[in-house]
Amino acid sequence: MCEQRERVLDYLYNEASAASRSELEEHFLACDDCRDDMRAFRRVREDLLAWDVPEPASVWTPFAPAPVVPWFRQVPAWAMAAAAGLMFVVGGAGASTALAIGSARGAEPAVMAAVPVAVPAEPALDAQAIASLVRQELSSARAETTARMTPVATAVPAALKLDAATERRLLAQTNQLVGASEERQMSLVRGFLFEVALEAERQRRDDGQRLGALQAQVNQLQDYVNQLLVLQQTKVQ
């Protein structure tokens, strides 16, 4: 048995240096045992891939979920205003239904004019405007916090007589916490925007269905009125 047999593993698992690889390649040319091992181990490695693992559901639930707060309390006033504006725009597009009734008298049989029912517009969701609003809100909140905290940031180190290094470390930690907090807030805002977009889309579809039903009713009425008109005209004649 070859004394270098375990070196096959360095080659097999790509842990040999370039020099060592060349050396081993030379060796394989001369050593039947190692060449045989190398081929067989490659096959074993392929066979080992057949052992797959079932996909587990996530098992990590140790952090208690956040207390449930009614959604309208979680939403900042500016976001409510933006959402309301959005609903207004989407709703407005569907509210422009108009009826036009043609004249019932005339030589020719009067037929009621076609009644157009406005189809809901494409979602008028202006995500960019909302995102811009979010950025403005965040920016003004940051400015406000900075304005409030600056005197504290000056007074606290002086009162505690902190040395420069500790102050820098605390500052770095605070910045890190603020950054993490902002990241969380942004994630919440993104989630909220997503919900708003979903709600708007759902609303648009509902409106579309309602307007479709309305259109059908109006068409029925139109047929009925036309029949009446024809009857009336026949009577007159």
Added chain:
Amino acid sequence: MTSDEELVARATAGDQDAFSQLVARWERPIYALAYRTLRREEEARDVVQDAFLRAYRGLKGFKGEAKFSSWLYRITLNLCRDWMRKQRRAPVVQVSEGTDPLDLADQQAAPTESVEDLVARREMSAAVQVAMADLPEEQRMAIMLKEYHGLTFQEIADMLDCPLSTVKTRLYQGLSVLRRRLERQQAETARLRRATWESTT
């Protein structure tokens, strides 16, 4: 992507989101290690949960001398060993026997995988599990950490607290045993197929 080290630092400072990210990143490999070690789904899930809880509680003691993943693997292996010791038994091989065509169809790796290929893959999976179960624990561990988790020889040596040369010896011996068993198994399967074919024709 944020590095493990950064996430560990943030988690140590109390950021639960950072720790959740670490969990999301490592949950699957850790489960795979526990599952292949214990070969039981329920127990593997318990071990994963316990491993992350221990890691969370022990974060402050983690000095970053090893990689976070190596530390997590080590915790998991220790928990698996504890479990096996408590049970005082070696893990059993749970090989699914389902040969129902519908059951098989659910398990096709890809729509293009034929039923024949799927059956062959399942047979090979069963053969691998049986062959691995018969290996001594230290050889099985070395092979699992190398093959399924891609650790370097040195990382395995650190994790199993043994010299690097020992890791290579265990790997070499383990692979040699697997080779013989799998070759025998494949020869036997081929013989059976031939016999079935001859009897039906």
